[in-house]
Amino acid sequence: MGQQLDDELKIYKRIEGTPQKYPGRKYVRSLLGFFDVSGPEDKHRCLVHPPLWESVLDFLFRNPVQRLPTPILAVILHRLFLALDYLHTEYIKADNIMFGSSDDSVSSDFENNEPQNPCPRKELNGRTIYTSRDLRMPKDLRAPVLCDLARP
Structure with missing residues (x-):
């Protein structure tokens, strides 16, 4: 199984262990669980997340003018800043930049x-x-x- 996926799993577990008090925590994707599947050559780890729809990029291409409407952009930015504030408070520090x-x-x-x-x-x-x-x-x-x- 891949090191990158193992590292991602560790990050999700760390996030899961942080207090719920931060408003931005709910705007960082959560992990419901994980499981391993045995294939013919190797095992594969599968991460289980709450269902999501599509990326902002895909949504942008869906729009005929390929721009985000102002109210949607405002919501995206507000929640993104809350998520960044949470990550900054809990994980981002000067020695990992x-x-x-x-x-x-x-x-x-x-x-x-x-x-x-x-x-x-x-x-x-x-x-x-x-x-x-x-x-x-x-x-x-x-x-x-x-x-x-x-x-x-």
């Missing part, structure tokens, strides 16, 4: 510096554990990316 970069020289500098100035490490139960090294500022920064939601 990371910047991207296309500056490969940061990695090259790290690789070239490592043989002369290795980062601290220790051996524990036959595994080598390395300390993180501070990297220099890249020449360009890309948009921030939300990550590590599956971690507490």
Whole structure:
């Protein structure tokens, strides 16, 4: 079974364990349950959610002018902001928002510096554990990316 699906299941279980007090919690898709199905080659995990209709994109294409009517857009945005507020309050924090970069020289500098100035490490139960090294500022920064939601 796929790691991505296992991670998604962990996130749903974490959400399920949070207090109901947040108004935006009900605007994040919930999980009713899950089960495994054995196929000829492998097992497949199935997540069970409350039924939904269609995506905003599909709804947009259904509309002849391909625009959302103002009242519908207002409801979508209001509920989306409530959902984001809930996620921000419970899960989003500064250390799981990371910047991207296309500056490969940061990695090259790290690789070239490592043989002369290795980062601290220790051996524990036959595994080598390395300390993180501070990297220099890249020449360009890309948009921030939300990550590590599956971690507490």
